[in-house]
Amino acid sequence: METLPKVLLIVGYKKVGKTTLIEKLIPELSNRGYRVGTVKHHHSDFPASFDTAGTDTWRHRQAGASSVALATPTDFAMFRDNESSISLDEIVSALGATDIVLVEGFHDEPRAKIEVLSDPNNEPICKTDSHLLAIVTPRARQATVPIFAPSHIKSLADFIEREILTVT
């Protein structure tokens, strides 16, 4: 068994630039030799177009299967009944061989996290969370954790390497 990848939550209010930050971190970390996985969290169901009436997976669900998966050589989708929701640990382990998984959302999880704050005058969601490692925000502000500007991706990647990737 390979060891489980490191997990870093990218948290913050809506539309503060979480996806954009992840988009910049992926190539920066990949170029340093790390295999990067990502997880996007949605509260709602999947787009209805995916598991529509009449498909084989839909028929399996209708027949009462507790979990239904659709798999191609590289893609995989799974639906579970409401009694067995999927944990972040399960998702991370399903991602396979990666060194670090950047997770958008799941801010309640007790995991290392970086908060994106588009307005530096706002209070961070995770202000009192002991797992908050850093804040990404465009202007300096008082904080108990390091602050990075969104444009300083190299410094942030250095920090992630030091604080997460090389920590055993």
Added chain:
Amino acid sequence: METLPKVLLIVGYKKVGKTTLIEKLIPELSNRGYRVGTVKHHHSDFPASFDTAGTDTWRHRQAGASSVALATPTDFAMFRDNESSISLDEIVSALGATDIVLVEGFHDEPRAKIEVLSDPNNEPICKTDSHLLAIVTPRARQATVPIFAPSHIKSLADFIEREILTVT
């Protein structure tokens, strides 16, 4: 850790009734107290509507993530790059708590399998496969394994309980 579920492949030529058989087996096995998971195998990519340009997961992929997941409390989808295809073992373990996983496809896997044969005059795909446990076909034919009619779901479920579910 829970023990891994039993796996039964339902194989056969195209349009012989594999999904219909699975649809009938799910409630029959569920009523006997088993949690049933299912896997549908596709050779092609997912419907394009699922991971379309502009979505956050698409942006993660474009940025070079090796694996990208989209998760809701009960649904989960994952895309991997072509270098790390997903094995049936990984899919089965991602399905979570189930007693038996009925898999449509993957007929090359060295796993217990039942072949559906709509025309009893055809030769089974898995004729010489030592993992073939039974054939489901509408009329008697010569075979080295037990034959079940598609309508005899209870007998087939008895057989699956005896040969797969209660075998340690």
